Amino acid sequence: MHIDEIIRTRRTVHNFLPRPVPDALVHQAIESARWAPNHKLTEPWEFLLIGKETAAAIAERNAEMLRESKGEARAAHKLARWLSMPGWMLLTCRRVEDAFRQEEDYAACCCAAQNFMLSLWAQGVGTKWSTSPVTRDPEFFRLVGIDPDERFSVGLFWYGFAAEECSSKRGALVDVVRRVP
Numbered sequence: 001m002h003i004d005e006i007i008r009t010r011r012t013v014h015n016f017l018p019r020p021v022p023d024a025l026v027h028q029a030i031e032s033a034r035w036a037p038n039h040k041l042t043e044p045w046e047f048l049l050i051g052k053e054t055a056a057a058i059a060e061r062n063a064e065m066l067r068e069s070k071g072e073a074r075a076a077h078k079l080a081r082w083l084s085m086p087g088w089m090l091l092t093c094r095r096v097e098d099a100f101r102q103e104e105d106y107a108a109c110c111c112a113a114q115n116f117m118l119s120l121w122a123q124g125v126g127t128k129w130s131t132s133p134v135t136r137d138p139e140f141f142r143l144v145g146i147d148p149d150e151r152f153s154v155g156l157f158w159y160g161f162a163a164e165e166c167s168s169k170r171g172a173l174v175d176v177v178r179r180v181p
């Protein structure tokens with residue numbers, strides 16, 4: 001695929017087949033992810049490849065939070081969904097004092113996230129970026145071994161082979177392009 005086709009056909013995948021993704025494809029995607037632009041070469045990212053045990057603990061913690069806010073049925077539904085996610089990658093960004101540098105570092109991490117998703121997509125692997133509230137929960141940080149004073153979550157990325165075709169849409173191009181003389 002031409003790069004524009006990879007970019008335009010990538011879709012957020014909500015349901016995955018239970019088939020695991022070869023490690024080599026994930027490592028290749030992370031290698032590409034870290035070639036994202038990053039001002040001052042801060043390389044603010046860390047990619048955590050989350051194994052089954054920790055993934056299950058995160059899914060349980062997420063269900064526990066949902067049980068309190070949305071009730072048992074919703075919590076049970078999400079627990080089953082999260083436990084079925086074949087691959088888990090957590091992308092974190094280093095915290096820095098300077099607010100502008102922090103924005104730049106977060107922007108760099110978002111570029112890395114897109115590289116990661118596109119590299120996998122080019123190999124037929126779908127992803128879903130999640131910023132669920134559990135990714136800001138102290139217990140979540142304990143489970144993944146991150147000091148929340150040092151780093152924050154950019155997103156939890158589930159990856160796998162899509163169980164169905166996914167679609168999305170965008171508004172008209174003219175609405176977002178403006179020429180300034």
Ligand SMILES: Cc1cc2nc3c(=O)[nH]c(=O)nc-3n(C[C@H](O)[C@H](O)[C@H](O)COP(=O)(O)O)c2cc1C
Pocket residue numbers: 010011012013129130131132155166167168
């Ligand atoms: C920062 C960020 C956070 C996101 N968080 C979620 C999320 O928590 N749950 C979800 O279903 N999708 C999430 N998404 C995916 C978007 O909903 C998705 O990109 C959007 O619907 C457009 O669809 P597409 O990715 O197929 O183009 C997130 C995307 C971004 C960029």
